Amino acid sequence: MIWSDVTTESIDPGAVLARVGSPADGAVAFFAGVVRNENEGRPVSGMEYEGYDEMAREELAAIVAEAAERAGSDRIGAVHRLGRLAVGEVSVAIAVSSPHRAEAFAAARYIIEELKKRLPVWKREHYLDRDAQWLEGHLPGQEAGPGGETGEHGGNRHLTEREAGRQG
Amino acid sequence: MPGPPGRVRAAPHADRDGAVDVTVLLFAAHRELAGGRADTVVTLPERSTVDALLAELRARGGGWASLPRRAAVAVNRRYASGDTVLAEGDEVALIPPVAGG
16 A cells, blocks of 8 residues: 555554555565754754645655655555654654565655655754744755755754745 | 645635735745734736745735745645746645755
């Protein structure tokens, strides 16, 4: 089954994994994005995800369909969480199974990299000192530089709301 | 998967020549620039483009003036370019730099 969802409900990694796999598949790849307890040395209390719900659902479904086609597997799915998340909670989960590992790893990687570029979702980081700010992201339609990110919430430079308004 | 909840669209004005109403959606930092308003209906001349709509919004002054001149925009939930021509009832979302994951 090729599936995707955008939800305010807590994500259960086991349930995501349980929806892939087949007797012909020798590889299962699973990726989860998790809220970290610090960013650039600043203690983080949680993350607030806002989304353009209807479009996010459609865009995530399109990304997963593209990954399925590239991997030649229809045992693939992804779910993205919205709302206020505490440290340690899962913000995104992706599972793929395929006969061999290369296709499964590549498909999972494709989904996370594409959704970071295209999914209409924004996150506001909350700090232990009660401050909060929107994190800078990717402007859709512009290719990100080579190399990619090393961490889920790493590589995000902060910017003020005024600066955010001048993007583009 | 729950279906997309229907958004309320501006009522069509079939009897009004030369103008179209579009619904503009704002998110995250853009919404805060606009004083917290998530959506607003804007009346534009017929055949107006996405870029013309952005200019119209910025001309409102205040925080609106800080909206980007050229932004990522989705028309009816698909990414669209600045020269896209808008039609009556279109849902136009300004998309700040995205940060999912």
